[in-house]
Amino acid sequence: MGPTASGKSAMALEIARRFPVEIIAVDSAQVYRYMDIGSAKPDKSTQAEIPHHLIDLINPDESYSAARFREDALLLMHEITAHGKVPLLVGGTMLYFKVLRQGLAMLPAADDAMREELEQLALKQGWPAMHAVLSQLDPVTAGRIQPNDSQRIQRALEVCYLTGKPMSEMLGQQQNTSFPFRVFNIALLPSERGVLHEHISQRFSVMLEAGLVDEVRTIREQFNVSGDMPSMRCVGYRQVCMYLDNEIDLERMREMGVFATRQLAKRQLTWLRSMNELRVFDCLDEQLSSQILRFIQEKRIFS
The missing domain is CATH 1.10.20.140 (Histone, subunit A)
Incomplete structure (x- = not known):
């Protein structure tokens, strides 16, 4: 787990190429079909090489909840362990991580x-x-x-x-529930916030160059989505919607997209710093990969 642009997906692929794991995405944007560029979804060749789960579940005009994530993730974790592999949960949607471990508050159903x-x-x-x-x-x-x-x-x-x-x-009154798995929490945190901010800026520019605006335009043409729907409220997509609605120009859209992504990273870091039992690694360290692989070996997770 870690903030956006911290290298979670790349590190997960390195782990998956070395150890018998299957990846479960913990990402509230990657559940949507067609939202590929703005959610930094792994491409089809990567998904063909390494099994990924909880990606491309629903269309952009549908909704997905933390409750459904917990149900889906637990089912997958049991299935993955049943055939001798280890679930590797990867993402930055911190609420999903919390709900998975702690259960759900007993809130009333929608009326x-x-x-x-x-x-x-x-x-x-x-x-x-x-x-x-x-x-x-x-x-x-x-x-x-x-x-x-x-x-x-x-x-x-x-x-x-x-x-x-x-x-x-x-x-504050969480449902009393047990979590039937032993967990190792690996967190990627930046030693320098400014460097992470630069990575965020560069990544958003790459997304725009890769066709993010056209991606959102196509989704809006194909589905009945508005700017206040959950899919279009995702960081990056909301700002592109504003641009397509002629509320802001291209440069302002880029500025707002970068700022919103940095704010997201700030919230993610706040969540992470409040969590217990984290093994923290500096996502900017050149030796990050070898450090995490050594940690996994020392814990004998696959022995």
Whole structure:
């Protein structure tokens, strides 16, 4: 695990070429078909060489949840171990890692009638006003959500009204669940944040040169997606949507895409620093590969 542009995928391939593993992607963008460039999805030849799972599961106009990830990942982990290999989970969607290990909070299921009522209120008052209501009911959750983040505001209010409790309180009451695997947590963290930022900038430029704008344009033509849908809210895709909607120019789109990716990396690093039992490696170290391979050998994971 590690922040975006830390070299997780490349390192995973090195491990897979040396040890009997199958890769499970822990990535909320790679689950979408056709979203290849912006999600840094491994190409078809790489996937043919090394088994990858939880990639290309759904179309961009569909939704995928942390709950479904946990169910899918656990099933795969049992299948992979059953035929004598080791699951190698690789990605940067930290919520998925947390839910996999700790289980899910007991939140109520979506309520269509409540959601319709909230949407009608938002049409009249606007989502910033709805955010102000959430700030009174659940200030902790409201502090984590932008005033125009309609999807998250709606869900947080829905939970408040259905349960009479703040969502932040309920998220603190995780479902008691066991995790039936021994885990080694390998984290790739940068020794210099500025170097990681430069890698992010370079990678976003490469994505644009590889055809990211055309990729998003094709998705929008093929599927009924809007900028507020989960797939198009992914970093990079949101900014390209704004460009295609003539809200920003090409240079501004690039600047915003790089900034959003850096903010994502910052959030990922915050998650990682709060986690226990991590074996941390400097993703900028020239000896990174040999260090991680030696760590794996010393742990006798495959003996």
